Structures are given as C-alpha cells and as structure tokens.
Amino acid sequence: MRKAKSEHLPLFETKSGKGLIPFRLFVASTLASICFIFVYRVRFMPAVPLLGNNELEADLGVRWTAWIGLFLAEIWFSFHWLLVVALKWKRIYRTTHKQRLSLRYDEAAFPGIDIIVCTADAKIEPPIMVVNTILSVMAYDYPSDKLSVYLSDDGGSDLMFYAMLEASRFSEQWIPFCRKFKVEPRSPEAFFDRASEPIDDHHSSMANQYWTSIKKLYEEMKARIESPTKLGRISEEIHKQHKGFREWNFVSSRSDHQTILQIIIDGRDAKALDTEGQPLPTLVYLAREKRPQYNHNFKAGSMNAAIRVSSRISNAPIILNVDCDMYSNNSESARDAICFFLDEDKGHEIGFVQFPQAFENLTDNDIYSTSMRLVTEVELPGVDSNGGPCYIGTGCFHRRESLCGKKYSSNACQGEDWTSKNDVKIEEESVDEVEETCKVVASCTYEENTEWGKEMGVKYGCAVEDVITGFAIQCRGWKSVFIKPERAGFVGLAPTKLLQSLIQQERWLGGQVQFFFSKYCPILYGYKKVSFGLQLCYCHYALGAPNSLALLYFVAVPSLCLLKGISLFPKLSNPWVIPFVYVFFGNLIYSLVERLCCGGTCLEWLNAQRNWLFGRITSYLFAILDNILRVFGITKWSFIVTSKVADEDASERYKQELMEFGATSPMFTILATIALLNAFVLVWAVKRFILEEQSLVIDSFALQIILCGLLVFINLPVYQALFLRKDKGRMPSSITYPSIAYALAPCFIALYY
Ligand SMILES: *[C@@H]1O[C@H](CO)[C@@H](O)[C@H](O)[C@H]1NC(C)=O
Numbered sequence: 001m002r003k004a005k006s007e008h009l010p011l012f013e014t015k016s017g018k019g020l021i022p023f024r025l026f027v028a029s030t031l032a033s034i035c036f037i038f039v040y041r042v043r044f045m046p047a048v049p050l051l052g053n054n055e056l057e058a059d060l061g062v063r064w065t066a067w068i069g070l071f072l073a074e075i076w077f078s079f080h081w082l083l084v085v086a087l088k089w090k091r092i093y094r095t096t097h098k099q100r101l102s103l104r105y106d107e108a109a110f111p112g113i114d115i116i117v118c119t120a121d122a123k124i125e126p127p128i129m130v131v132n133t134i135l136s137v138m139a140y141d142y143p144s145d146k147l148s149v150y151l152s153d154d155g156g157s158d159l160m161f162y163a164m165l166e167a168s169r170f171s172e173q174w175i176p177f178c179r180k181f182k183v184e185p186r187s188p189e190a191f192f193d194r195a196s197e198p199i200d201d202h203h204s205s206m207a208n209q210y211w212t213s214i215k216k217l218y219e220e221m222k223a224r225i226e227s228p229t230k231l232g233r234i235s236e237e238i239h240k241q242h243k244g245f246r247e248w249n250f251v252s253s254r255s256d257h258q259t260i261l262q263i264i265i266d267g268r269d270a271k272a273l274d275t276e277g278q279p280l281p282t283l284v285y286l287a288r289e290k291r292p293q294y295n296h297n298f299k300a301g302s303m304n305a306a307i308r309v310s311s312r313i314s315n316a317p318i319i320l321n322v323d324c325d326m327y328s329n330n331s332e333s334a335r336d337a338i339c340f341f342l343d344e345d346k347g348h349e350i351g352f353v354q355f356p357q358a359f360e361n362l363t364d365n366d367i368y369s370t371s372m373r374l375v376t377e378v379e380l381p382g383v384d385s386n387g388g389p390c391y392i393g394t395g396c397f398h399r400r401e402s403l404c405g406k407k408y409s410s411n412a413c414q415g416e417d418w419t420s421k422n423d424v425k426i427e428e429e430s431v432d433e434v435e436e437t438c439k440v441v442a443s444c445t446y447e448e449n450t451e452w453g454k455e456m457g458v459k460y461g462c463a464v465e466d467v468i469t470g471f472a473i474q475c476r477g478w479k480s481v482f483i484k485p486e487r488a489g490f491v492g493l494a495p496t497k498l499l500q501s502l503i504q505q506e507r508w509l510g511g512q513v514q515f516f517f518s519k520y521c522p523i524l525y526g527y528k529k530v531s532f533g534l535q536l537c538y539c540h541y542a543l544g545a546p547n548s549l550a551l552l553y554f555v556a557v558p559s560l561c562l563l564k565g566i567s568l569f570p571k572l573s574n575p576w577v578i579p580f581v582y583v584f585f586g587n588l589i590y591s592l593v594e595r596l597c598c599g600g601t602c603l604e605w606l607n608a609q610r611n612w613l614f615g616r617i618t619s620y621l622f623a624i625l626d627n628i629l630r631v632f633g634i635t636k637w638s639f640i641v642t643s644k645v646a647d648e649d650a651s652e653r654y655k656q657e658l659m660e661f662g663a664t665s666p667m668f669t670i671l672a673t674i675a676l677l678n679a680f681v682l683v684w685a686v687k688r689f690i691l692e693e694q695s696l697v698i699d700s701f702a703l704q705i706i707l708c709g710l711l712v713f714i715n716l717p718v719y720q721a722l723f724l725r726k727d728k729g730r731m732p733s734s735i736t737y738p739s740i741a742y743a744l745a746p747c748f749i750a751l752y753y
C-alpha cells in the first residue's frame with residue numbers, strides 16, 4: 001500500500017566525493033614522473049654483458065641484472081598504481097531518506113527480510129556471542145512480523161541450539177525493551193557493557209528498575225548458556241526442555257548427521273508474542289545434513305542451505321547475511337537498505353546493498369591497520385562509482401532473486417510490487433510439516449545436478465566465494481551500492497595479533513589470485529558485462545599478490561647493491577633524480593594527507609605504512625606460494641604455528657600498541673631477515689661513506705642510502721622485538737638466530753665476491 005505523498009522524491013541520494021581535482025593533478029604529475037623514470041632506465045641502462053669470462057664482464061653482468069630487475073619492479077608498481085588510480089578516480093557517497101520511506105509506505109508494505117547467520121564451530125565461536133548477534137538483528141527497528149532469522153550451524157552443536165532456545169525466550173523481553181528505550185546498540189552484551197548506568201536520568205525510577213531487571217535477566221541467561229558450554233554438553237534437565245534435543249540422539253559426529261531443523265519461534269503462530277503483545281520475528285535453527293562422503297563447501301554451502309530453507313518458510317524478497325562474530329550496531333540498517341530497493345527510480349536495478357565492517361577493540365593508532373579506514377572511506381566508494389562494491393561476505397542485504405541467479409531485466413522489475421513478493425508462507429501446513437519439507441532441501445544430495453553453487457546462490461570452490469558471487473551478480477546486470485551510515489551498521493572484533501592479521505591477509509589475497517585465474521576472471525568473464533572501470537577495480541584486488549615479488553626486490557636488492565658499490569638511481573646532483581624523488585615522496589605525502597582527511601592520525605599512518613610493508617613481503621608472498629602449491633595438488637600445508645602465549649598478557653600489550661611477534665612462523669623469519677639485512681647495510685654505509693668522508697661517493701648512492709635508512713626506520717619495532725624486549729611478545733630465539741644468519745650471508749657475498 002503505497003501512500004500518495006511525496007511520490008517523486010528519491011529515497012536515497014548520491015554525492016560525489018571531494019578532493020578529486022587535487023587527486024587528479026597529483027595523478028597527472030606522477031604519471032609524467034613515471035614516464036621520466038622509464039626514459040632514464042632505458043637511456044642509462046648498463047651495457048649488455050657479452051659472453052666472456054673476465055672480471056669486468058662479470059661485474060657488468062651483475063650491474064645489468066640488478067638494473068633490469070629494478071626496472072621490471074618499477075614497471076609492475078606503475079601498472080598496479082594505475083589500477084589504484086582507476087579505483088580512486090571517482091568516488092560516490094550515499095545517504096538515505098528514511099523519513100520519506102515511512103511517509104510513503106505503510107509498514108505493512110515493507111518487504112520481508114530473511115536474516116542468515118552462519119556459524120561453524122561452537123568452540124571457536126562461543127554460543128553467547130552468536131546469541132548477541134541474533135538478538136541484535138531480531139531487535140531491528142523494523143516490523144517484527146517481516147523479520148525471520150536463520151542460524152545455519154555447521155558445527156551441528158546442541159549447545160548452539162540450546163543458546164538459540166534461550167535467546168528466543170529472552171527476546172520476548174529484550175525486543176520491547178529496545179523499542180521502549182530506543183536502545184543502541186541492540187546486542188545486549190555491547191549495550192550493557194557500554195551503558196553502565198540507566199539510560200536516562202530524567203526517567204522515573206520505574207525505568208531504572210526495568211533497566212536493572214533486563215540486565216539481570218541477560219546475565220542469568222548468559223550464565224545458563226555458558227555453563228553447558230564450559231562442560232561441553234547439555235544436561236538431562238535441559239534436554240527435557242524441548243523436543244528438538246531428541247535430534248541429537250541420531251548425531252554421530254559433527255561431520256556425520258541428518259538435517260536438524262527446528263522452527264524455534266514461528267512467526268505465523270498467533271501466540272508468538274513478546275511481553276507487550278507484539279509479534280516476534282521467526283527464529284529458525286538449521287544444521288544441514290553432513291556426510292563424510294560429500295563435499296560441504298564450507299560457508300558457501302551453509303549459506304545456500306539456509307537460502308533454500310528460508311525460501312520454504314518465510315521466502316522474504318530480501319536476504320541479509322551477517323557473520324556470527326559481528327552484531328548490528330545500528331537498528332536502522334534494515335530501513336537504510338530498503339531505501340535503496342524501494343526507490344522508484346533506481347531501486348529496481350540494485351542487486352545488493354553492502355555495509356562496511358566496523359571493529360571494536362581497535363587501538364588509538366590502529367596498530368595492525370585493521371580498521372581498513374581507507375578501504376571504507378576511499379576505495380569502496382570508488383568501486384561504487386564504477387557500478388557497485390563487491391560483496392564482502394557479511395553485512396550485505398541481497399535481493400533474493402539476484403542472489404539466486406536471476407538476470408537483471410529492465411522491464412520485469414519496473415514498478416515492482418514488493419507486497420506480492422511477501423507472504424508465500426504456506427499458511428495451512430503445521431510447523432512439523434514445514435520442518436519435514438525443509439529437511440529435504442538441506443540434505444547432502446539436494447544440490448546434485450542443480451545450479452546451486454554455480455549459477456544459484458553463493459559460489460563454491462574459492463576462498464573469496466563472496467567476492468566472486470557479487471561479481472557474478474554484477475555480470476548478470478545488477479548494480480550494487482555501498483553505504484556507510486554515520487553510526488556503523490555492523491561491528492565485529494578485529495585481529496589483535498600481528499600473525500592473525502597476516503594470516504587473514506594471506507587467505508584473502510590467496511583467494512583473490514584464485515579468482516583471477518578462475519573462469520570468473522574479472523578481465524575475461526566480465527568483458528562487456530560490467531564497465532571497464534569495474535573490471536579494473538576487481539583487478540586491483542585480484543592482482544595484489546604479485547606486488548610481493550616487486551617489493552621484496554625493492555627492499556633487498558638496492559641495499560645489497562650499495563654494499564657492492566653498484567649505483568641504481570641517478571646521482572643527487574643529477575636532474576634525473578627529480579622524478580624518482582617526486583614519485584616516492586609525493587606518494588608518501590599524499591597517503592599521509594589522505595589519511596588525515598579521512599580522520600586518521602599521523603601515527604596511524606605510520607602504522608599503515610609498516611603494515612603495508614609487512615603484509616606485502618609475507619602474506620602476499622605466501623598467497624602466491626599457496627596457489628602454486630595448490631596447482632601441484634598440495635592444499636593442506638600447515639605453515640603456521642600459532643602462539644600459545646597467555647592471552648591476558650597479549651591483550652595488555654595490544655592495548656599498549658606493542659606489536660606481537662611471539663610465535664614461530666616463517667612470516668616472521670622473512671620480516672626479521674629483511675629488517676636485519678637493511679640494518680647491517682646501513683651501519684656499513686654510514687661507516688664507509690660518512691665517517692670516511694667520501695662525499696663524492698655519497699652523491700651516487702644517496703637514494704639507496706635513504707631507502708635503506710627508511711626501511712630501518714619503519715622496521716624499528718622488529719629490532720625492538722629481536723633484541724630489546726623481554727616480554728612474551730618478543731621474537732622467539734628460534735627466529736632471531738636463523739634470521740641473523742640469513743641476513744649476513746648475502747651481505748658477505750655482496751661485499752667479498
Ligand atoms: C575488546 O575491548 C573491550 C573494551 O575495550 C574489552 O572489554 C574486551 O575484553 C575486548 N575483547 C577482546 C576479545 O579483546
């Protein structure tokens with residue numbers, strides 16, 4: 001039922017970003033400088049060594065090789081920099097008009113939303129955390145009878161089922177409480193954590209009592225959920241509470257069981273009401289069938305099973321996907337999202353609405369650069385201007401039909417009627433009958449000979465399945481939009497250790513490499529299906545990993561050449577030096593200004609540079625190695641030994657912004673080796689050139705010495721961790737000694753051979 005008022009005002013607005021002109025001028029000048037660098041490299045290339053054996057020739061050979069290598073690295077960097085430019089060339093920012101939405105539509109005309117939360121392991125993802133996620137989305141500021149929440153539990157855990165049961169009872173109190181006091185955020189844990197005193201002093205003591213009683217209820221529920229979690233099993237007493245527990249009598253292990261499906265709150269049931277008599281959202285627990293002989297396709301398989309089950313129960317036209325380790329921090333996100341879908345002018349072509357991830361537990365200067373400030377402030381708005389952001393696997397509202405493989409067609413969608421898409425619920429069937437029919441679609445064999453995992457639902461077979469899924473949706477003609485409301489929509493926990501952060505990057509980048517070489521390659525598959533700009537944006541991420549090779553060359557070879565007395569850059573007194581200095585320092589300064597404009601700090605910028613370097617020379621490299629090994633059929637190589645340091649210490653160090661190195665990992669060996677190598681070279685260069693006053697020689701090597709000096713500066717926390725720190729976050733000696741040897745060996749070779 002559309003109300004007639006304000007018919008033609010759009011429900012969302014799109015503004016272009018500021019600062020595009022300085023950026024483009026900077027790009028033009030950098031581009032010119034890069035051309036000069038190339039001219040210099042070609043004009044002053046050392047002579048090609050002829051076949052010969054005398055010493056001079058050998059020396060020439062080294063010189064030539066080093067030069068060519070550097071040239072290739074510079075070409076690669078320039079190419080990748082162009083992809084970055086494509087990403088940032090234009091940026092758009094979206095805002096919604098929720099006011100207009102409520103003026104124009106009755107709440108009864110809002111589309112239904114099916115919320116899918118995936119969880120995989122009750123040990124790693126504690127049930128109480130998942131409960132908070134579930135409650136935060138059940139309490140959305142949205143008509144409750146239009147919301148259905150599905151937990152797809154790949155761990156098949158009765159602990160998780162019990163937690164859902166508790167959540168469903170607590171929601172009867174929690175949702176009216178949220179409504180009454182306009183609670184934010186609506187995850188009880190986060191809410192009670194933050195608001196330590198009653199919400200509003202002006203309220204009567206009745207309100208205080210209410211507040212205290214809800215808090216007490218929450219804490220009791222938390223205790224009830226946590227005690228069986230600690231025990232690892234459900235007591236007899238709890239077992240009797242719900243017939244659903246009987247299902248676990250047939251479960252032999254978490255990887256071998258039948259489909260378990262329980263509609264915990266049935267939204268159709270007239271008795272499913274909260275304490276104020278309002279309807280409750282539907283809540284469904286699902287553990288799809290698992291059998292050892294079937295491939296389960298991880299999270300993508302779990303999502304697809306939930307998509308199918310939801311289509312039999314509530315079949316809402318909008319699907320929201322949230323990870324279980326984050327909660328809704330903004331109860332209006334659902335309204336924000338439907339402002340896009342319901343917009344009369346442009347809504348019909350929008351396939352999905354992506355919110356950024358925000359994080360709690362960030363330190364003041366974001367020591368591991370996990371806030372992704374630039375990604376959400378600059379890069380994704382840039383991708384949005386090219387046709388829409390990628391799907392990042394969480395915090396994303398999908399149109400069910402586009403997710404399920406429908407192609408966009410401009411006629412079919414115009415003037416769509418969202419109300420008719422609701423209410424496909426099978427009103428006559430009883431809950432038990434619905435449960436039985438749903439079990440079929442969550443079985444192992446259901447997907448055989450179907451397009452699920454290929455053209456329908458989330459795609460299988462890649463570590464970045466979400467990105468590929470989003471890309472395929474865009475290739476079917478749909479647009480996507482990126483929205484970052486002032487108050488973050490979805491908040492999760494960021495990695496609090498360096499190694500966690502590096503491993504996360506490795507997985508993501510490794511998946512991106514796989515994406516590039518898959519049949520969904522952004523260049524080939526996307527050709528003529530999406531804009532060229534969007535293809536470049538996807539390539540920027542998909543081709544991130546090779547940066548590691550170019551960067552490793554840059555952090556090692558110029559320093560070693562310094563030892564050997566080979567000059568690789570123009571002299572400081574030579575005008576050719578200008579483009580080199582401009583490109584290098586211009587980019588550094590630009591990135592600093594950019595970060596400050598986005599609300600960052602100088603120290604945050606420094607940390608970002610450090611993590612940029614660390615990530616590229618380790619995670620990005622391993623992402624390539626992972627893929628090469630996969631080609632040879634080696635998929636499971638456990639490379640990483642995670643630390644078992646007591647966690648209280650570690651989180652204390654995290655709060656003090658001390659980098660955490662306390663683990664044995666080849667990643668740290670690489671970091672330490674590169675840091676030490678440059679330290680040795682710098683010490684040697686200072687002694688040789690500055691103390692021995694060879695000012696003429698300095699002229700030739702100035703840039704190499706500066707580069708080496710900057711690397712030493714950026715690596716200061718590594719030296720500290722190697723030699724100065726005494727805490728458990730220091731570099732283990734099993735890394736220190738080999739790294740010293742690995743760093744010294746090439747130095748000796750460069751000096752004496
Ligand atoms: C996250 O930060 C909050 C507040 O600073 C703290 O209470 C909580 O223990 C932290 N959680 C983790 C997992 O570090």
Ligand SMILES: *[C@@H]1O[C@H](CO)[C@@H](O)[C@H](O)[C@H]1NC(C)=O
Pocket residue numbers: 184185329330358359360487488491
């Ligand atoms: C979550 O919402 C609260 C307000 O309820 C806000 O203060 C906080 O900054 C938000 N969290 C993030 C990470 O943006």
